[in-house]
Amino acid sequence: MQVVSELTDTSRLCLHTITTKPWPLEIAVEKYAAAGVHGITVWRQWLEGKSLEKSRRLISDAGLQVVSLCRGGFFPSANAGKRQEAIAENLRALDEAAAIGAPWVVLVCGADPSQSLIDSRQQIFDGISACLEQAQKLGVKLAIEPLHPMYAGDRSAINTMKQANDLCELIDHPFLGVAVDVYHVWWDPDLQKEIERCGRAGRLLAFHICDWHLPVEDLLNDRGLMGEGCINIRQIRGWVEQTGFTGFNEVEIFSNRWWKTDMDEFLAAILAAYRRHS
C-alpha cells in the first residue's frame, strides 16, 4: 500500500510569486508569511529593478525560505547569436539565484518552431552544458522542468520525465536535476517509473502542484487550483515522497480566472485546497 504523508500543516507549502500575480514581492512576502506559508519560489520579474540583497533580506526576515528561482532556459534558437544570448541570460539567472539564496534555477528549456525538435534538444543539451561550471561555482543547481507536450512547439522540447531523466544521465553533472510539475506530467503512463528513476539518481529537486481544469480555455493561463481538476495529486506526491523527497510542495498556478479574483481570497482558497486535495 502506498504511504502518503498527510498535509496537516503548511510547513512544506511554497507559493510561486506568479501564482499571486497581482502582488509585488513585498506584498507577496508579507501575505505568505502571515498565512503560514513557509516557502517562496521567486519569479525573476519580481526581482527586476530591486536590490537583490534587499530582496533576499526581505524574504528571510519574514521567515520564508527561497525554494527556487523561476526561470531560466529558453536555450534553442535557429540563430546562433540568440543561443549565446540565452546562455548569458541563464548565467545571470544563476547569479540572481545565488544572491537571493535559491538552491536552483528552474529551466523551461525552450523550443524553436522553425527548426526540428532534434535540433532544439541538441541546443538544450549544449546550453545547459555551457552553464554548469558556473552553476557549480555558485553552488546553484539547474532543474530541468519537463513541460506538457502541448508546449513542444514553442516553449519546451523536453516534454516527459523520461526525456528529462535521459538528458540528466547524458550530461551527468551533480548540479543538474529535475523539477516535477503535475500539470505537465500527470497523463504519462510512465510517470511513476520515471519519478522513481529520477529520485534514485538523486535528481528530484522540486515538486510543483496545481490541477488540470476542464475545459482548458487557454493553453497557458487556465490552470486549476488543486481539487478543481482531474489530476490525482496525492498519488503523484506519494510517488515523489517514496523516493525520499522531503522538499516543498510548490503551488504554481497560472490562471486568468483566479488572477481576476481578490488575491487574499485566492490565498485562503489555496490553503484550504492544499490540505484537502494535495
Place this chain on the structure above:
Amino acid sequence: MQVVSELTDTSRLCLHTITTKPWPLEIAVEKYAAAGVHGITVWRQWLEGKSLEKSRRLISDAGLQVVSLCRGGFFPSANAGKRQEAIAENLRALDEAAAIGAPWVVLVCGADPSQSLIDSRQQIFDGISACLEQAQKLGVKLAIEPLHPMYAGDRSAINTMKQANDLCELIDHPFLGVAVDVYHVWWDPDLQKEIERCGRAGRLLAFHICDWHLPVEDLLNDRGLMGEGCINIRQIRGWVEQTGFTGFNEVEIFSNRWWKTDMDEFLAAILAAYRRHS
C-alpha cells in the same frame, strides 16, 4: 538516407468530411471528386438521417474510396450503464462502416475525468474487446487513434503510439490496429521507434495529416493546414512508409479559422499544401 515518396499526384489523398465542415456529404463528394481527391473518410454525422446504401453508392459512383469511418470509441465512464451504451454505439458504428464499405472505424478512445486514467484505460480495453467479435464478423477493423496528451482529461486516455501499440499487443486481435495522426504524436521522442513497431506488427492502418499551428488558440479547433505549423510531416510520412504503408494520406483539419473561409478556396489550399508540405 530516408526515402520518402514524392506526392506528385492526388492518388493517395483523402479528406475527412469534417475538414470541409460546412459541406454536406453530397457537396463534399462532388467537390472532392472534381478536385481529384481519391479517398474520403466519412464522419458519422454526415450519414445521419440518410440511407446508408444511398450514401455508399453516392461515394462509389463519384469514384471515391471510403478510407475510414470516424469515429467510435468514448468507452470510459464511471457509470456502468454508460459504458454499455458506448459499446452498443460502437457496434452501430461497425454496422455503418460495413454498410458504406469502410474498412475500419477510427476510435477516439475516451476518458472520464471523474476517475483515474488507469480505470479509463481498463475500460477502453474492455470496450474494444467487447466489439471485436462483431468487427471480425463484419470484416471491419477498429483503429485506435492515440490522442495528444492535452486530451487526456476528457477525450482519450490513450495518448502515445507506445500506449496504442501496447494495447494492441495486449488484446492481440487481427481486427485491431492503429491510426497515426501527426497532430497528436509529432512531439514524441519515441515516435519513429513506435511507428516501426506498429508497422512491423501489421497494425498501422491509417495516417492523418495536418499541422501544429502556433499559437494554439483553441485546444480542439485550431489545427493548421500542412505547412502552417512546425510538424515535419514529410519525415513522419517517411517513417510510416518505411513500414510498408501504402495507404492514404488523410487530411483531417479542425479549424474555426479555415471553416470561416470559402470552402472551395480551402480545398484549393489543401491541394497545394498537400504537394508542397506533406
